[in-house]
Amino acid sequence: MTEYLVMTREDEHAHASQSPKAMSELIEKSATYADELRRAGQLKDSGRLRPSKEGKRVRREGDRLEVGDGPFAEEGKALGGYCWVQASSFDEAAELAAKAPVLATDVIDVRPVMKGMCPKDKEAKPGKIFACAVLGSTKTEEAWVEVMDRIDEETRGRFPEASFLGGLRLEPPSSGRRIVTRGERRAMFDGPFLESKEVIGGLFFVRMTSIEDAVRWAAETPFVVHGALEIRELWRT
Amino acid sequence: MADLTAIVDDTVRTERGRIVGGLLRLCGSLDAAEEAFQEAALAAVQAWREDVPSNPGAWLMTAAKNSAKDARRRRVVAEAKAPLLFEDDMDTRDTIDTVSDDYLRLIFTCCHPELSTDNQIALTLKVVAGFSTEEIARAFVCSEATVSQRILRAKQTIDEQKVGYAVPERNDLAERVGAALAVLYAMFNEGHTGRSGPLMRLDLQAEALRLARLLCDLVPREPEAFGALAIMAFGAARAHTRVDDEGLPILLAAQDRSRWNRELLREGLMALRRARSLGGRGPYVLQAEIAAAHVTAPKWESTDWATIVAAYDTLAEVSPSPVVALNRAVAVSMLAGPSEGLAALKALERPLADYHLFYAARADMLERTGGDPRPDLETAISLATNEGEKRLLERRLHDRLARMRPS
Numbered sequence: 001m002t003e004y005l006v007m008t009r010e011d012e013h014a015h016a017s018q019s020p021k022a023m024s025e026l027i028e029k030s031a032t033y034a035d036e037l038r039r040a041g042q043l044k045d046s047g048r049l050r051p052s053k054e055g056k057r058v059r060r061e062g063d064r065l066e067v068g069d070g071p072f073a074e075e076g077k078a079l080g081g082y083c084w085v086q087a088s089s090f091d092e093a094a095e096l097a098a099k100a101p102v103l104a105t106d107v108i109d110v111r112p113v114m115k116g117m118c119p120k121d122k123e124a125k126p127g128k129i130f131a132c133a134v135l136g137s138t139k140t141e142e143a144w145v146e147v148m149d150r151i152d153e154e155t156r157g158r159f160p161e162a163s164f165l166g167g168l169r170l171e172p173p174s175s176g177r178r179i180v181t182r183g184e185r186r187a188m189f190d191g192p193f194l195e196s197k198e199v200i201g202g203l204f205f206v207r208m209t210s211i212e213d214a215v216r217w218a219a220e221t222p223f224v225v226h227g228a229l230e231i232r233e234l235w236r237t
Numbered sequence: 238m239a240d241l242t243a244i245v246d247d248t249v250r251t252e253r254g255r256i257v258g259g260l261l262r263l264c265g266s267l268d269a270a271e272e273a274f275q276e277a278a279l280a281a282v283q284a285w286r287e288d289v290p291s292n293p294g295a296w297l298m299t300a301a302k303n304s305a306k307d308a309r310r311r312r313v314v315a316e317a318k319a320p321l322l323f324e325d326d327m328d329t330r331d332t333i334d335t336v337s338d339d340y341l342r343l344i345f346t347c348c349h350p351e352l353s354t355d356n357q358i359a360l361t362l363k364v365v366a367g368f369s370t371e372e373i374a375r376a377f378v379c380s381e382a383t384v385s386q387r388i389l390r391a392k393q394t395i396d397e398q399k400v401g402y403a404v405p406e407r408n409d410l411a412e413r414v415g416a417a418l419a420v421l422y423a424m425f426n427e428g429h430t431g432r433s434g435p436l437m438r439l440d441l442q443a444e445a446l447r448l449a450r451l452l453c454d455l456v457p458r459e460p461e462a463f464g465a466l467a468i469m470a471f472g473a474a475r476a477h478t479r480v481d482d483e484g485l486p487i488l489l490a491a492q493d494r495s496r497w498n499r500e501l502l503r504e505g506l507m508a509l510r511r512a513r514s515l516g517g518r519g520p521y522v523l524q525a526e527i528a529a530a531h532v533t534a535p536k537w538e539s540t541d542w543a544t545i546v547a548a549y550d551t552l553a554e555v556s557p558s559p560v561v562a563l564n565r566a567v568a569v570s571m572l573a574g575p576s577e578g579l580a581a582l583k584a585l586e587r588p589l590a591d592y593h594l595f596y597a598a599r600a601d602m603l604e605r606t607g608g609d610p611r612p613d614l615e616t617a618i619s620l621a622t623n624e625g626e627k628r629l630l631e632r633r634l635h636d637r638l639a640r641m642r643p644s
Contacts, residue, residue: 016499016500017499018499019535020494020497020499020502020506020532020533021533021534021535023499023502023503023506023533024506024529024533027506027507027510028510031510031513031514048507051500123457123511124457124458125457126333126334126337126341126454126455126456126457127333127337127454128454162332162333162334163333207333208333209255209333209336209337212294216291216292235507235511236453236457236463236507236511237507237510237511237514
C-alpha cells in the first residue's frame with residue numbers, strides 16, 4: 001500500500017455564497033466520505049481548513065520576515081481540505097479522490113506521500129490546530145526538489161516538540177494528478193503544476209494558542225528561509 | 238500617541254484571560270492576580286513608549302509575574318513569615334498545556350456553581366473579558382454599585398467556599414463545562430433577547446461567542462461545548478434580522494433569510510458536526526440540531542418539522558421543562574396541525590400560567606383552527622415584559638380586531 005494526499009483546492013467565493021442547506025449537505029457528505037474511507041481502512045487522517053482569509057503566509061527575505069495575510073486564492077483556488085489515504089495504486093487513489101464531495105468549481109489534487117508521521121487524534125488536544133503547508137516557488141522541478149530537500153535536511157531532528165502533531169512530505173509535483181469537475185464529468189490531468197506560483201511540498205500540524213504564536217514559531221524555522229509556510233487553522237470535525 | 242494606547246488596550250484585552258489565569262495559579266487569589274495584571278498593564282504604557290516588544294503578550298506575562306513576585310516578597314516581609322515557596326516555583330514554563338489549564342481554571346472559577354448566575358456573569362465579564370464595571374452596568378441596565386456588589390460577593394463566595402482554583406479532574410470536567418456553558422449561554426441570551434434596552438447587547442453576544450470558541454479550544458472533547466457554540470453562532474448569524482426599523486421583533490417565519498450571515502452559519506454547522514462526531518446528545522447539542530434545522534431551511538414553509546419534533550422529543554427526555562414542552566407543542570402544530578398542537582398545550586396551562594409566550598402560541602393555534610385568539614393575545618400582552626415583544630403582540634391584536642370588524 002502506498003500513501004497519497006488528496007487535497008481540495010476550493011473556490012472560496014463559491015463556498016461562501018452557498019445556501020445554508022447546500023453548505024450543511026456538503027459538510028455532512030464530506031464527513032460520510034471520510035467515515036467510509038476510515039471504515040475501509042484507507043484513511044490515515046483528514047481535515048478541513050478554515051477560510052484562507054484567516055490564514056498567514058510567512059517567508060524570510062534576507063533579514064526581513066514577511067508575513068502575508070490571507071486570502072490566498074491563487075487562480076481563485078485555496079487549499080480547503082485534505083484526506084491522507086492508503087491505496088494499492090495511483091489509479092485507485094485517484095478513483096477514491098474523484099469520489100470526494102466538492103463543488104463543481106473546486107479542483108482535487110492527488111500527490112504521492114514520500115514519507116510521513118500520522119497525527120494521532122490530533123483534534124483531541126487543547127489549543128488551536130494549525131495546518132502548515134510547506135510551499136516552494138521555483139521555475140523548474142529540479143530547483144523545487146532541491147528546496148524541499150534542503151528544508152527536509154535542516155528540519156530533521158527539530159521534531160517532535162510538544163506542539164508538533166505529525167505531518168508528511170510529498171513526492172515532486174510531476175508525480176501528481178489533478179482532477180477537475182466539469183458539470184457531471186471529471187477530467188484528470190497529470191503534473192507538474194508549476195504554473196501555480198506556490199507548489200506544496202508537505203503538510204504538517206502544530207498546536208498553538210493563536211495564529212500569532214504560530215507565526216512567531218514559524219519565523220525561527222528553516223521552512224521560511226528556503227520556501228514559504230502557509231499557516232491555516234483547521235476546523236475541528 | 239493614539240497608536241500605542243490602541244496596542245496596549247488590544248493586548249490587554251486579548252491576553253488578559255490567559256495571563257490572569259496563570260497568575261491565579263501563582264498568587265492563589267483573584268484579587269492578587271488582577272492587581273499584578275493591572276500593574277503590568279500600567280507598566281506597558283510606560284515601557285512601550287520607547288519600543289513596542291515583538292511579542293507584547295509575552296512581555297505582559299513576564300511583567301505581571303514579576304509584579305506578582307514583588308507583591309509576595311513584600312507580603313512575606315510584612316508578615317515576617319518564611320517564604321512558603323521558593324522563587325523557582327514561580328518560574329513555571331508556559332507550554333500550550335499549562336496556558337490552556339490556566340485559562341480553563343480562570344473560567345471555571347468565575348463560573349463556579351456556588352455563585353448565582355448574575356454574579357457568575359458579572360465576574361466572568363470583569364475578570365475573563367476585562368469589561369469595566371461601567372460597561373457591565375450598561376449592558377445589564379443596572380447601577381455600577383450593583384455590579385461592584387455582585388463582583389465583591391462573588392469573590393467572597395469563592396474565598397469562603399474555598400472554591401479552589403483547580404482544574405477539575407476528568408470525571409468532573411463535563412459538569413464544570415456545563416456550569417461554564419450555562420453562564421455563557423445566559424450571557425448570550427441577555428444579548429439576544431434582553432430584559433430591556435438594546436445598548437451594548439451585541440457586545441455581550443459577541444463576547445459570549447468568543448468565550449464559547451475559546452472553551453471549545455480548551456475542552457475539544459466535550460460535545461456540549463460545541464453544541465452551545467453552534468447555537469450561539471446560529472443565533473448571531475440571524476441577530477441583525479430579528480428586529481425591524483421600529484425595534485419590533487421579527488419572528489423567524491418572517492425574517493429575511495438571505496441576510497443571515499453565512500460565515501457564522503458555517504461556523505455553527507461545523508461546530509454541530511464536531512458535536513455529532515463526538516456522539517453528543519445532550520441538551521445543547523439537541524437544541525443546536527433544532528436550530529440547524531431552522532437555519533438550513535430555504536424558507537419557513539420548507540422547515541423540516543419532523544426532524545425538529547423528533548429532536549424536541551429527545552430533549553424532553555434529556556432535560557424536561559415546560560418551556561421545552563411548549564416549543565415542542567408549537568413544532569407539533571406545524572407538523573401535524575393546530576389541533577394536535579392545542580392538545581399538546583393542554584397540560585402546560587398550569588405550569589406556564591404566567592408565561593406570555595404560552596398564550597401567544599395558543600392564540601396562534603386557535604386562530605389557525607378558526608377560533609378566537611383575542612383573549613389569549615390580551616393575556617400575553619399583560620404578561621410580556623420586553624417592550625418590543627409587547628408591541629408586536631399589540632399589533633397582532635390590533636390586526637385581528639380590524640379583521641373582525643364588519644366591512
